[in-house]
Amino acid sequence: MKKIAIANHCTTKFSVDDISIESLLLSATKLLFEQTKNLDQKDIDAVLVSTNENKKYLSSVVAEMSGITPRISHSVESLCNSGTNSIVSAYSYIQAGLADVALVVGAERINSPGQVLNWDVSRGEFKHPIFWGSMFTKAHKRKFGTTDEHLAYVSAKNHKNAQDNPTAYTKHYSIDEVMSSKRLTDDLRLLDCSRPCTGSSAILLASDDVVKKFTDSPVWIAGIGQKTTSASFTKNDLVTLESTIEAASQAYAMSKIKPAQIDVAEIHDAFTICELMVLEDLGIVQKGHAGKYVMDLYNTNNKKINPRGGLIGSGHPLGATGVAQVAEIACQLKGNAKKRQVDGAKIGLVQNMSAAATSSTVLVMRT
Amino acid sequence: MKKIAIANHCTTKFSVDDISIESLLLSATKLLFEQTKNLDQKDIDAVLVSTNENKKYLSSVVAEMSGITPRISHSVESLCNSGTNSIVSAYSYIQAGLADVALVVGAERINSPGQVLNWDVSRGEFKHPIFWGSMFTKAHKRKFGTTDEHLAYVSAKNHKNAQDNPTAYTKHYSIDEVMSSKRLTDDLRLLDCSRPCTGSSAILLASDDVVKKFTDSPVWIAGIGQKTTSASFTKNDLVTLESTIEAASQAYAMSKIKPAQIDVAEIHDAFTICELMVLEDLGIVQKGHAGKYVMDLYNTNNKKINPRGGLIGSGHPLGATGVAQVAEIACQLKGNAKKRQVDGAKIGLVQNMSAAATSSTVLVMRT
Numbered sequence A, B: 001m002k003k004i005a006i007a008n009h010c011t012t013k014f015s016v017d018d019i020s021i022e023s024l025l026l027s028a029t030k031l032l033f034e035q036t037k038n039l040d041q042k043d044i045d046a047v048l049v050s051t052n053e054n055k056k057y058l059s060s061v062v063a064e065m066s067g068i069t070p071r072i073s074h075s076v077e078s079l080c081n082s083g084t085n086s087i088v089s090a091y092s093y094i095q096a097g098l099a100d101v102a103l104v105v106g107a108e109r110i111n112s113p114g115q116v117l118n119w120d121v122s123r124g125e126f127k128h129p130i131f132w133g134s135m136f137t138k139a140h141k142r143k144f145g146t147t148d149e150h151l152a153y154v155s156a157k158n159h160k161n162a163q164d165n166p167t168a169y170t171k172h173y174s175i176d177e178v179m180s181s182k183r184l185t186d187d188l189r190l191l192d193c194s195r196p197c198t199g200s201s202a203i204l205l206a207s208d209d210v211v212k213k214f215t216d217s218p219v220w221i222a223g224i225g226q227k228t229t230s231a232s233f234t235k236n237d238l239v240t241l242e243s244t245i246e247a248a249s250q251a252y253a254m255s256k257i258k259p260a261q262i263d264v265a266e267i268h269d270a271f272t273i274c275e276l277m278v279l280e281d282l283g284i285v286q287k288g289h290a291g292k293y294v295m296d297l298y299n300t301n302n303k304k305i306n307p308r309g310g311l312i313g314s315g316h317p318l319g320a321t322g323v324a325q326v327a328e329i330a331c332q333l334k335g336n337a338k339k340r341q342v343d344g345a346k347i348g349l350v351q352n353m354s355a356a357a358t359s360s361t362v363l364v365m366r367t
Helices: A021-035 A058-066 A082-095 A130-144 A148-162 A175-179 A242-255 A272-281 A290-299 A310-314 A318-334 B021-035 B058-066 B082-095 B130-144 B148-162 B175-179 B242-255 B272-281 B290-299 B310-314 B318-334
Strands: A004-011 A046-050 A072-077 A101-108 A199-207 A219-228 A264-266 A347-354 A359-366 B004-011 B046-050 B072-077 B101-108 B199-207 B219-228 B264-266 B347-354 B359-366
Touching: A004 A021, A004 A082, A004 A318, A021 A058, A021 A101, A021 A199, A046 A058, A046 A082, A046 A318, A058 A072, A058 B219, A072 A082, A072 B082, A072 B219, A082 A101, A082 A199, A082 A219, A082 A318, A082 A347, A082 A359, A082 B072, A082 B082, A101 A318, A130 A272, A148 A175, A148 A272, A148 A290, A148 A310, A199 A318, A219 A242, A219 A318, A219 B058, A219 B072, A242 A272, A242 A347, A242 A359, A264 A318, A272 A290, A272 A310, A272 A347, A318 A347, A318 A359, B004 B021, B004 B082, B004 B318, B021 B058, B021 B101, B021 B199, B046 B058, B046 B082, B046 B318, B058 B072, B072 B082, B082 B101, B082 B199, B082 B219, B082 B318, B082 B347, B082 B359, B101 B318, B130 B272, B148 B175, B148 B272, B148 B290, B148 B310, B199 B318, B219 B242, B219 B318, B242 B272, B242 B347, B242 B359, B264 B318, B272 B290, B272 B310, B272 B347, B318 B347, B318 B359
Parallel strands: A046 A072, A046 A101, A264 A347, B046 B072, B046 B101, B264 B347
Antiparallel strands: A004 A199, A004 A219, A072 B072, A101 A199, A219 A359, A347 A359, B004 B199, B004 B219, B101 B199, B219 B359, B347 B359
16 A cells, blocks of 8 residues: 655635635635645645535546646545545545545635535425524433533634634634624524635645655545444434444544544534534544543634634635635644644644535545 | 556446536546445555646545545646546656556546647647548548448447447448438538547556555556657648558557457547548558448447447547547457457557647557
């Protein structure tokens, strides 16, 4: 098996601006070229575009307008999990010997068609994702005594972390502000929710044969796990995410890394409850104890979990999210995260998922 | 490197019917399960959906409704080249050790949004693909003396071959009927064009470790070539398809197969001129001689090229086309093509492309 690395990464400023999907994809690609030493268009064997907005043939539009003539070029869609699927796909092309260098670029507009699914609509009044977020929250509160205050710490922590992330678009909120934000359901308030936005992010992957051309500090993909099951609200147990547990198990086995060794992680906090459930299902904290754990992180200003602010703090441009998560962990492991830097981070993890954890991806990365 | 095979394949009846994209995907998946011995939902590690119609998260919808809980699940879009991209992606997942068995299912509705691209529209009056088809035709006529009659033989041959393809939806046309069909441009008539339709096709790929569970006659993927350049009408030379030449070169090198060894091929005849150009650019016939070659195929009832009828004879459901091409060559190499069978076919080729050969894929397959 080849060793495969993240050579470089970039993320554009997330916003609520009206920018075309093509412009978003091209600005991330341009930024990646500007910031990567020795990168020539001829180096790139694969261009994979991650988005929920199908304007047809976007990967070839990106390739042509960037002067790239790759072997492989297509778009990948798996809802919020699109970006991480694209990165695993790029990894596979390199591992299979069909590419040495792959560009993955993800983008989404704030009005992405991915926000409400056809199968959501088929549930009528129950169509918005906040309803499964609320089911999970109610179940977790009942079983483990999780409180509204625990949830508020997730949101306040991620909004606080995002203040040191120049690509995030949200502002700082105190615990009190979160807890007094508009109540949307019995269990969730406005500031418990991530918000759609406009943004893009790009990653350059390369095999160990060629990565040194582009960077002196490659970040290696050490473990990959993926699983698609059914939406977790269809399970009897509403407090675990089956696909995340399975994906984590695969990624830990492949990387021979244990949860206790993870120095820094970006995880999918579509709602505050998701961060708690994911922390537990990744084995980073014991089941039912994540609320207390996040309060401690906040109170000690520990940025280990969602240092860029996660989805709640940074915004959630669907097709870009998974790419931006991987970009953040690569940045952390390269030691380039400035005010967000987790000191001495050597081993990182990305967890991404979609549609109430119908599918999950877990990546373990290391220096 | 692992050996990777097509274990089984199926194609639904192409039509102009109003069938939902979900139904199309599910009916091909169901048919594949019915026709594949020992195939259990638990066997499938990857579900890749090929389509230009993004209804969001279709791969997970297919997985959930088929009782499959794969590791990998996403949709792939690369216009007409989507199906072949999906198959190369599935190959890569297996080669990378992330999957042993992959389901690729492609589908399109007759009203696919992939038919006219945003970048086509940006060309104003010149937006329809028939215009680049006409440019190629005029250039080929001028340079090589290709005639309207040569073109008519492509169409008549493919319509004739399609009469033995139970999934094709078109009827038989004589040379005279093709040559008197409605003139659409200076150089192309209605029956020089493939037509959009509704249909789906599925492929099961497996590593050599497990393929024997499903079939006694696996068909191996021996060579893969892919290239994305720019639309071939942007080149000075309007008589060659640069991306097809490059993809073929890769696929021949990987498989150590020469063009003269190809027993049977499915190639992308979006317009009649495409079949001539592709035959030449694959090296199956000398440049400029394809018109005469196709006349000979027709007159000797030789089904070697486009035995299922190609796109012109079968219909062109964009996301399904590449999958159906591979299905046909697998069927031929298994010796199951009945009245379409090319006797003794052991080595086959698929060439697919999109948008005036902006991108091409070439696969070499063998028993």
